[in-house]
């Protein structure tokens with residue numbers, strides 16, 4: 001399977017690194033990237049071909065991964081319009097809808113449709129991301145499988161049945177790492193307030209989140225059951241959880257994710273204009 005990337009920044013580098021580690025052939029990977037420094041780095045680090053423009057060799061691929069910033073996408077796709085011949089197009093650009101990408105890539109008023117839209121998150125940069133994927137109905141099982149194999153190089157994958165729900169993927173897992181970092185910050189501050197130095201408070205906070213997430217990921221029990229197991233009657237955890245419940249912690253998070261989801265839809269409208 002020959003794969004070309006349009007854009008060779010952070011996310012493309014993470015994907016290429018993960019793919020090479022998982023046995024994708026370096027010779028099958030190419031990158032179209034404007035920055036000379038990035039091109040040199042990609043070919044030195046991964047041994048892949050990096051080119052400044054979408055030449056015929058770069059477009060002689062089975063899969064084209066769109067990995068430029070959403071705001072750069074329309075201009076980046078202009079030189080490709082009407083030059084694709086059935087390649088599977090995978091977009092990892094946040095917010096951009098397939099209908100808009102298809103219009104920008106199409107020819108003679110016809111939209112390009114063989115596309116998969118993905119929403120990874122930043123832990124993908126260390127191979128620990130989670131990606132929501134949505135495929136246009138014209139994408140067959142082979143195309144879905146190819147997209148899944150590529151995104152699985154940087155973490156786990158979840159298929160979404162309805163593209164509108166990609167905004168909710170953004171709200172839950174796309175922006176999610178920031179909620180977790182914020183939780184870590186607060187837990188660290190709480191440790192500081194109890195008299196620990198910063199190094200100790202940070203270690204206690206980060207390792208608690210890491211360990212609890214690993215325990216939850218490896219358990220057959222739900223997070224609610226795991227929480228109940230740590231919460232003995234009249235104990236310390238119960239005292240803390242009662243405080244969080246009284247402060248509306250759970251509903252606040254629901255409202256926060258709803259706000260992120262709504263903002264994702266607004267950005268999709270703006271990005272896809274014209």
Ligand SMILES: NC(=O)c1ccc[n+]([C@@H]2O[C@H](COP(=O)([O-])OP(=O)(O)OC[C@H]3O[C@@H](n4cnc5c(N)ncnc54)[C@H](OP(=O)(O)O)[C@@H]3O)[C@@H](O)[C@H]2O)c1
Nearest residue numbers: 007008009010011033034067068069070076093094120122
């Ligand atoms: N980083 C993440 O964790 C993450 C998570 C979810 C989704 N995403 C999505 O992934 C995409 C890439 O993000 P990123 O963080 O990798 O961005 P990035 O580091 O800025 O990479 C984009 C690269 O594309 C290059 N470029 C711009 N226009 C181009 C063109 N016309 N032809 C070829 N190359 C071009 C840019 O060069 P210049 O710097 O010279 O402009 C830059 O090197 C974005 O759409 C983002 O929404 C990223």
